[in-house]
Amino acid sequence: MIKIAIIGTGIIAASHIDAISKLDCCEISALCDLNEARVKELAKSLSVPYFLDYRDIPDKVECDAVILNLPHGLHAPASVFFLERGIHVLVEKPMANTVAECEEMIAAEKRGGARLAVAHVQRFFKANRIIKNIVDSGELGKLCMYNEQRSINYFLDSRPAWFTNKKMSGGGIVMNYGAHAFDKLFYITGSKPVSVSASADNLINERDVEGHAQIFAKLESGVSATVTLSGYSDVVYEAYYYFTGGAIKIVGTYAIEIRREGEKAWTKIEDTSDTLAFVREIDEFCKYIRGEESEIPDAAYGRDIVRLIEDAYSDALR
Ligand SMILES: NC(=O)c1ccc[n+]([C@@H]2O[C@H](COP(=O)([O-])OP(=O)(O)OC[C@H]3O[C@@H](n4cnc5c(N)ncnc54)[C@H](O)[C@@H]3O)[C@@H](O)[C@H]2O)c1
Structure with missing residues (x-):
């Protein structure tokens, strides 16, 4: 049993x-957690001990692994702390604020001999697995382009304040979504990017993270992608995959429709929602810890996503 x-x-x-x-x-x-009232109550309901400082944990409880659900700016120091003590780490996305921090985490993984994985959860959603199968099967021909639009209200008061503090978050809507x-x-x-360009700004307030951005990436495979993120109104979340023989549309996280060349309408794919993404993710993390074949994204994968985001920010700010 992994603790x-x-x-x-x-x-x-x-x-x-x-x-x-x-x-x-x-x-x-x-x-x-730093929030004692919340962590105390949760710990009571689960009958486990709680701590206010994570550095007290290795000496006081049995702990083979940690899951880090912290503000992005704390991902690197907390990961390094546990990895150096031989404790496996599943760190939430994004892996860290910068590629340099990711490299420090990878170095600590090597020093400590424990494993570092990144909780990029998209592959564990059934809908994305269905889309990957369609891409790999070639039934719609070759994938050539991807286009995602997401417009949400990023600056609601209910969002924890650290998300809009650049030191803690590393950035705004690009870093997060x-x-x-x-x-x-x-x-x-x-496949991974060969080039990235972007624009980004914040039009509605003086917080120090971007509120909207558009990113264009070309991948090694030849696929190109645009990702449009707007943080001012809650109106859209959809993506299109364009193939030589048709297209896939996904609305939100689950609703997939498909349209083949020559068809006059979109056809809904049934049974695409599920509640098991996080169960799959942690199951795969346990396999990774045991040295078994695993689908969990490793540290190099997490670093490559941070690199893309870093490249997008540096192009946007040129
Ligand atoms: N996979 C997903 O779909 C998904 C969804 C939401 C958030 N996330 C990621 O999860 C991470 C956490 O996000 P969240 O939305 O849960 O944020 P949150 O603010 O709700 O939770 C962060 C918690 O960390 C605690 N904290 C801060 N500093 C601490 C410290 N030094 N020691 C102990 N606890 C500390 C805070 O008190 C807070 O309770 C982020 O990386 C975020 O991007 C992923």
């Missing part, structure tokens, strides 16, 4: 805690 400490018990932690409760390979051995878009694209195409 896992959850570091950061905010919004996404609930998905990990629920997933672990559905798995036989692992259990929660401790929780940690761009990481998901490019995870999806890397997974589905199996």
Whole structure:
């Protein structure tokens, strides 16, 4: 049984805690958060100890692995702390704020002998797995382009404040949702970018992260992608995959439609939603720890996504 400490018990932690409760390979051995009232109550409900400082955990509880659900600026120092002590790490996306931080994490992984994985969850959603199968089967011909549009209200008061503090978040909507878009694209195409260009700005307030951005990337495979992210109104989340023999449309995380060359209408693909993405993710992390074949994204994959984001920011700010 792999004993896992959850570091950061905010919004996404609930998905990990629920997933672990559905798995036989692992259990929660401790929780940690700065928000004592919240972590104390959660720890009581799960009958596990809680900590306010993650550095106290290795000496006080059995802990084979940690899941880091922290502000992005803390991903690198917390990962390095645990990896150097031989404790496996699943760090939430994006892996860190910069490629240099990712390299520090990879060096700590080598020094400590534990494994570092990144919780890029897109491949564990059934809908994305279905799309990958269509791409790989060639049934719509060759994939040539990808186009994603996402417009949400990024600056709601309900969003934890660190997301709009650049030191803690590393950036705005690109760092947060761009990481998901490019995870999806890397997974589905199996290829990485050869060039990236972008524009980014913030038109509605003085917070120090971008509120909208447009990114254009060319991949090694020849596929090109545009990702349009707008953080001012909650109106759209959809993506199109263009093939030589048709197209796939996905609305939100689940709703897939397909249209072949010559067809007059889109056809809905049934049964694409599921609730098991995080269960698959943590199951694959456990396999990775045990040295088995695993689908969990490794540290090099996480670093490549941070590199794309870093390249997009540097082009946008030129
Ligand atoms: N995979 C997904 O779909 C998904 C969804 C949401 C968030 N995320 C990622 O998960 C991570 C966390 O995001 P969130 O939305 O849960 O944020 P959040 O603000 O809700 O949670 C972060 C928690 O970390 C705690 N914290 C801050 N500093 C700490 C420290 N030094 N020690 C211990 N705890 C500390 C905060 O008190 C807070 O409870 C981010 O990397 C984010 O991008 C991923």
